[in-house]
Structure formats: structure tokens, C-alpha cells
Amino acid sequence: xxxxxxxxxxxxxxxxRDLLAGRxxxxxxxxxxxxxxxxxxxxxxxxxxxxxxxxxxxxxDGGVGLGLPEAVLVFEEAGRVLLPGPLVATHLAAxxxxxAATGERVVTAPAGELLPWRDASDVVQGDATGAVPLASVDPxxxxxxxxxxxxxxxxxxxxxxxAEQLGSAARTCELAVRYAGExxxxxxxxxxxxxxxxxxxxxxxxxxxxxxxxxxxxVTADPVEIAAAELLADEAAVRNARDxxxxxxxxxxxxxxxxxxxxxxxxxxxxxxxxARETEEELAAAL
Amino acid sequence: xDLTYTDEEEEFRAxxxxxxxxxxxxxxxxxxxxxxxxxxxxxxxxxxxxxDAGYAGLHWPADAGGRGATPTQHLIFLxxxxxxxxxxVGANFVGLLHAGPTIAAEGTPQQRARWLPPVLRGDEVxxxxxxxxxxxxxxxxxxxxxxxxxxxxxxxxxxxxxxxAEVADWCELLVRTDPxxxxxxxxxxxxxxxxxxxxxVRPLRTLAGSAEFAEMFxxxxxxPVANRVGEENDGWRVTMVTLSFERGxxxxxxxxxxxxxxxELAAQARKNGRWDDAVLRRRLGRxxxxxxxxxxxxxxxxxxxxxxxxxxxxxxxxxxxxxxxxIGGSVFKLRYSHAxxxxxxxxxxxxxxAGALDTDHEWTLDRLSSLSYTIAAGTSQIQHNIVAERxxxxxxxxxxxxxxxxxxxxx
Numbered sequence: 086x087x088x089x090x091x092x093x094x095x096x097x098x099x100x101x102r103d104l105l106a107g108r109x110x111x112x113x114x115x116x117x118x119x120x121x122x123x124x125x126x127x128x129x130x131x132x133x134x135x136x137x138x139x140x141x142x143x144x145x146d147g148g149v150g151l152g153l154p155e156a157v158l159v160f161e162e163a164g165r166v167l168l169p170g171p172l173v174a175t176h177l178a179a180x181x182x183x184x185a186a187t188g189e190r191v192v193t194a195p196a197g198e199l200l201p202w203r204d205a206s207d208v209v210q211g212d213a214t215g216a217v218p219l220a221s222v223d224p225x226x227x228x229x230x231x232x233x234x235x236x237x238x239x240x241x242x243x244x245x246x247x248a249e250q251l252g253s254a255a256r257t258c259e260l261a262v263r264y265a266g267e268x269x270x271x272x273x274x275x276x277x278x279x280x281x282x283x284x285x286x287x288x289x290x291x292x293x294x295x296x297x298x299x300x301x302x303x304v305t306a307d308p309v310e311i312a313a314a315e316l317l318a319d320e321a322a323v324r325n326a327r328d329x330x331x332x333x334x335x336x337x338x339x340x341x342x343x344x345x346x347x348x349x350x351x352x353x354x355x356x357x358x359x360x361a362r363e364t365e366e367e368l369a370a371a372l
Numbered sequence: 373x374d375l376t377y378t379d380e381e382e383e384f385r386a387x388x389x390x391x392x393x394x395x396x397x398x399x400x401x402x403x404x405x406x407x408x409x410x411x412x413x414x415x416x417x418x419x420x421x422x423x424d425a426g427y428a429g430l431h432w433p434a435d436a437g438g439r440g441a442t443p444t445q446h447l448i449f450l451x452x453x454x455x456x457x458x459x460x461v462g463a464n465f466v467g468l469l470h471a472g473p474t475i476a477a478e479g480t481p482q483q484r485a486r487w488l489p490p491v492l493r494g495d496e497v498x499x500x501x502x503x504x505x506x507x508x509x510x511x512x513x514x515x516x517x518x519x520x521x522x523x524x525x526x527x528x529x530x531x532x533x534x535x536x537a538e539v540a541d542w543c544e545l546l547v548r549t550d551p552x553x554x555x556x557x558x559x560x561x562x563x564x565x566x567x568x569x570x571x572x573v574r575p576l577r578t579l580a581g582s583a584e585f586a587e588m589f590x591x592x593x594x595x596p597v598a599n600r601v602g603e604e605n606d607g608w609r610v611t612m613v614t615l616s617f618e619r620g621x622x623x624x625x626x627x628x629x630x631x632x633x634x635x636e637l638a639a640q641a642r643k644n645g646r647w648d649d650a651v652l653r654r655r656l657g658r659x660x661x662x663x664x665x666x667x668x669x670x671x672x673x674x675x676x677x678x679x680x681x682x683x684x685x686x687x688x689x690x691x692x693x694x695x696x697x698x699i700g701g702s703v704f705k706l707r708y709s710h711a712x713x714x715x716x717x718x719x720x721x722x723x724x725x726a727g728a729l730d731t732d733h734e735w736t737l738d739r740l741s742s743l744s745y746t747i748a749a750g751t752s753q754i755q756h757n758i759v760a761e762r763x764x765x766x767x768x769x770x771x772x773x774x775x776x777x778x779x780x781x782x783x
Binding site for chain 2 (some may be wrong): 086087088089090091094154172258262265266273274276277278279281282283285286287289290293295297298301303305306309310312313314316317325357362364365366368369370371372
């Protein structure tokens, strides 16, 4: 047993982080916010070229031939930078929808009662009959609402979404710590006050527990482990974003600070799977 | 990332299971919680069996008499012994997990030869004389004094929360050897024989009703200078070595136990009708996620420690770096201690009103004792500070103008 990243996995994670820092920096993020519903096709192709969507496709089919643990690391990085678009659906469509693996075609799919990015996508996988637009709380995720009963998401989709939540939770922890170390009040950085310090520590604890759950679920692909990962990653992303707003004080409540984008995206992600109630029931049933 | 165990590790597990199955049925009945001599005999007897079977000091380095097992083997050992319902380390806790590894890492060859074998064989029990009434979480604020008199230290002061003090042969004792030095310096680490004249032990009754630990009063107790481990006034660094052992693997078996309890709670609830309560059911579901993740975090932490030789290297990497516990230690303890309290609160719900108030029920006692988990070995508040300052790098708190005035006495 060696439950740690391998050197290759570390290199993959660092490579994706560098790629995203170059292709989707803060300016790109704010541009995306200012052009709601617009998907940057050049960026999508660049992700395709880098193997983002073909990661788990066998090499014989032109893919990278890696597994779920590697995909989780990549989606964690996407979550960190709030990369927009139907990433999970396109990734899972690689190999079945022509052009998905290379980033030439954008694929979306119903997720619970929601359908993200319908208008900007080339292909909708699944039944989207009767979808009506919804004024999405997240300026970076256009949404439609679907009528009637909806099929459950695949375990892979749930897990990759949890990985994005993990990335967001880790990122908001970093943002809070950085701000708490810089912002001075009463003659010292606010991070010196225990009230602020303890908020930050709790953010780290939440993110690290979610990390253990998400990585383990990626290795085992066990449905109960995936449910645990979903529950803890949703909680870490949402609560860390809220605490990050709190640490930022008045600044945290402005549109200019990026924190609200993490909060809103984490709400949307949490809303695209099972509800927490359903997940808890599944975890109880497994006892 | 790999969660499968190697053939060698599985073989180790299989042999251990076989041995546990052969030895456990023959164990004497467990003494009652407040029968201290009985508990001592029971725990030492178990240690002797481990020793005879070659499982004593599994995680100790081989040159200290241990087996030099890998952290993964140690994890398997703790997992399997808990699953099989084997006795806990009990009264041998301090000797095996604190004092022993500290002496192995920092002691002279003579000290290692004198103190380590009896711990492994199950001949001697140690207790921990760190905490003091006025110090609390500010461990370095200790005041117990030791003054040199020839080749002895003369020790006076008092200690508190001293587990197993009544039945211990030795005490790992922190004393102030230089009162004029800054508080983290001027401390020394001594091995004090518990039969020395001048030691008074008074048991303390906990809120759970048991005499779990004791107060200890030291009145001109003479301890040979040769019993000092590490340099004089260098005891804080030695202590940090000890504490890093405390936070390392102390909770592995407990997480396994909590997962077992959670399964029992669900079974009990299904039997007595409480399972129909959706709020309670969801609570148990959430705890399932929590304890699964805590187990995975344990495996993550243990894997992180792999490749680092046991005990000896831990003092090198952690002790000399200022005793910073691994990221896993404090993060794990924070979440686990609260999750444990939630688990036994849920147990009370499953038991129903009368059951939850019945102190004859094991779960009620566990519920009461779970309150100590967010206090012992560094309160949650202290752990939050450790995480924030040493892992996240946030600045230390310093008094502002108003608070400075208040502290100077301006009310």
C-alpha cells in the first residue's frame, strides 16, 4: 500500500497547473465572467490538444490511456481555477462522440434536473426534451432546467465533479490564508487573530479530509466511497467558499473579489448530482 | 496512489490473524476499569504474549529491540488487533508509544539497555509527568523544579493528568532545570523511578466516574543525573520528539473501532425501530462518510511516513525541525475528535432516552469519555493554532494596544 501520488501523477498535476496558469489566468477568468454563455473554443481545443478530454481513452483509440486517479487530479486543477464549460460531460464522451476527445466538439449531458451549457454545446448526450432556461446563479455556468424524472449520473461523473469541488475548496483555503496574512487591522495582520486563524485551519481540515475521500474513491471506484467523496467534497467546497468570503470581510462581498465565483460554482456543482439527503441515505443503506 | 497491500503485507496480516485467533480465546477476563493492579497485570500479560510471539515493539527500530516494521505493517497490526477484539495497549501506552521511542531516539546506549527491554517484555510500566495544574495547554509553562545536588537532581512540584501513575514503575518527567532561561529552554527530560521517596499519587475521578488519571506531588524527590535523557536544558526538544510519537499512530485502532461501532449502531437501529427516523438515518450515513474518509486519511498519513525509518528518523525529521507534527497529525486529530463525539451522540439517539442515560451501557461510557478527545493531547483550540501557524504559515497572535493595557492591570 502506498497511498501517495506517484512521481508521474505529481508531474501530471504540475503540468496541468502550468497549462491552466498560461491559458486561463485571472484576466481570462474575468473576461469569461463578462461574456456570459460564451465558451472559449480556442481554449477548449487547447485543452483537447493537451489530452484533457482523452486522458482515460485507451492509447489504441488515440487517447492517453490513464485512469480515474489521474483524471481526478486533472479535474481538481480545473476546479482550482474555475475553468468553465461542460468539462465532465465532454471528458466522459471521449471515445463515443467523435471530436470530443480532441476538443473539436463540445458535449454536454443532463446532470440531475439541470443541463449546463446547452446552447454553447455541439452535442447533448441524453434526453433534453422540454429543457427551459434558468437564470443561473453562477455567471460562468449557463443552466437549463429539465422536466420530469431524471436518470442518475454515472459514478465517474459524480467523482470528477467531486474532484472539481476539492480543487475549489483547496483554492479558497489558499485565498483566505493569503488575504489573512496581508490585510492589517488593529496594527497586525488579521490572520494573527485566533477567530480568523481558526476559520482558516478549519478550511484546511475540510479540504484535506475531502482529498483523502476523493483520492481513495478514485483508486477503488467503489460506489460507497464515491458517495462519501461527493458528500465531503460538496461540503468542503461550499463551506470553504463561505468562510473565504467571511475572512475577506467587506471585500469578500464584492463582485470584484473572485470568492463569490467559487461559492456560486460550488453550489451549482452540488446541485448537479444527488442531493445531500440522497447521498446520506445511500451511505446509511451501506451500513 | 495505491491502496492494495503487497503479498508480503498480506502474508504478515494472515500470520497475525492466525496468531490472534489462537491466543485470544485463552486470555483471562478483563478487569474492571478502576481495578488498577488488575489492569496492570492484564496489560503486562498481553504485552508478554506479544513479546513471546515476536510482535513487541513492532514499530521500534531493530537496534532498540524492536522489529523495525514498516509503518504499513504497524497499520495492519493495529487494524487486525482491533478487529479481533484484542486488548488495547493499556497501561503500556506511555512506555511503548512515548517514553520508549524517545529513549530509543535520544538515549545513551546505557539508557537504552536499561529501560527499553523491560518495556518490550512487559515487565515495567511508565507514566507521563508532563502536564501541570497551572500549565495546561501551555506545556512549557511548567514549574516543577530540579536543582543539582552532586550526581542527583532534587525535584519539587506537582503534575496532573498522569495516567497509570498508581501502578507505574517509571515516569517520563519534565522539570525546569534553569528557571532564569526563556520558558522553552531550561527544561530537562528525566526518567524518575516511581518508588523514590517524596512522591505522592492521588487519583482523580473523571466525569465518566472512573479514576482515569492522577495528581502527583513531588517533594524533594532525588533522581540520578544519569537518568536525564538528552542534554540538560534541552528537554523541550526531547519532548517534541515524544509528542510527535503521540500524534503519529495513536488513533489508528480507534478509527477501526469507530467504524465497527457505527455498523453496530445501524444494526441496533434496524432492530429497535429507530431506523425509521430519517434524520437519524441520515446522521449515520454522514458518519459513514466521515469515518471512511478518516480511515483513508490514516492510510495517507502512514504512506507519507513510509520510506522514513521508524523512531530514529522521526526524531531527525520532526524533532530537530522544532517538533512540527506532520500535517496529518493535527488535521486528523481535529476532525477525528469531533467525529467521535458525534458518533456517540448518535449512539445515544439509537439507544433511546432510557438507554442513553444508563451508565451500565458501554456506549454511554464511551459518550462520556469522548468529551476528553477534544481536550487531551492538545485541545482543539491549540490544534487549530498549530494548523494555522505551522502548516498555513499565519502569523502568531500578539497583544494589541488595548489588550496590552488590560494585561498590565489597567482595568
